[in-house]
Amino acid sequence: GAVVSQHPSWVICKSGTSVKIECRSLDFQATTMFWYRQFPKQSLMLMATSNEGSKATYEQGVEKDKFLINHASLTLSTLTVTSAHPEDSSFYICRSAGDPDTQYFGPGTRLTVL
Amino acid sequence: GENVEQHPSTLSVQEGDSAVIKCTYSDSASNYFPWYKQELGKRPQLIIDIRSNVGEKKDQRIAVTLNKTAKHFSLHITETQPEDSAVYFCAATVFSGGYNKLIFGAGTRLAVHP
Numbered sequence: 001g002a003v004v005s006q007h008p009s010w011v012i013c014k015s016g017t018s019v020k021i022e023c024r025s026l027d028f029q030a031t032t033m034f035w036y037r038q039f040p041k042q043s044l045m046l047m048a049t050s051n052e053g054s055k056a057t058y059e060q061g062v063e064k065d066k067f068l069i070n071h072a073s074l075t076l077s078t079l080t081v082t083s084a085h086p087e088d089s090s091f092y093i094c095r096s097a098g099d100p101d102t103q104y105f106g107p108g109t110r111l112t113v114l
Numbered sequence: 115g116e117n118v119e120q121h122p123s124t125l126s127v128q129e130g131d132s133a134v135i136k137c138t139y140s141d142s143a144s145n146y147f148p149w150y151k152q153e154l155g156k157r158p159q160l161i162i163d164i165r166s167n168v169g170e171k172k173d174q175r176i177a178v179t180l181n182k183t184a185k186h187f188s189l190h191i192t193e194t195q196p197e198d199s200a201v202y203f204c205a206a207t208v209f210s211g212g213y214n215k216l217i218f219g220a221g222t223r224l225a226v227h228p
Contacts (some may be wrong), residue, residue, distance in 0.1 A: 005143045028118070032213060034213075034215065034216070041220050042220070043203060043219065043220045044158065044203070046215055046217065047217075048217070049211065049213050049215065057211050057213075091155075093157060093158075095216070100149070103216070105156065105157040105158055107156070107157050108155075108156070108157050108204045110155070
């Protein structure tokens with residue numbers, strides 16, 4: 001099946017720094033990328049959706065200036081958490097989609113902000 | 115927007131017993147309903163899914179039923195085994211902003227005791 005990689009798998013950073021998370025589709029073209037956030041013992045919450053070459057659309061309550069998404073190619077989407085704070089500590093997971101039922105999750109990135 | 119409710123939040127069963135998890139959704143236009151199993155620190159794994167034109171689907175010990183009129187769907191696991199212990203999420207698609215988005219339920223923590 002299709003493979004989606006995510007890098008890094010975990011990151012620890014100081015408060016105020018920015019962290020970039022990469023999501024790559026390795027053997028198919030991901031026209032759409034969904035980014036989710038999952039706090040401990042909670043569900044996956046959709047943060048934003050991006051299409052290759054266009055601006056991301058954000059879900060209500062998600063700060064677009066804080067969570068920068070770039071979907072520059074059909075195989076790479078990045079999420080940058082700018083000026084990270086401890087409350088941004090979470091598990092971030094991308095999901096790539098080629099059609100409504102073709103969807104592959106990345107392995108996730110655990111972000112810890114000190 | 116779409117709202118997916120999932121019950122129970124925790125479920126404890128003895129090995130060999132059956133487990134049932136129920137979900138309801140609000141958007142009558144939703145047409146795809148996947149179920150995921152997530153182990154600690156890992157990505158969600160698709161275990162079974164059902165489309166709106168089907169009432170029931172089975173895969174070995176796992177089955178899903180869908181009642182479109184009532185807008186609810188259920189996961190049934192028979193002959194449970196300790197390795198079935200995990201968090202299970204239901205989800206439903208909603209077409210919003212030009213995308214088929216997956217909205218997740220809150221999750222059910224299943225514990226299967228030997």
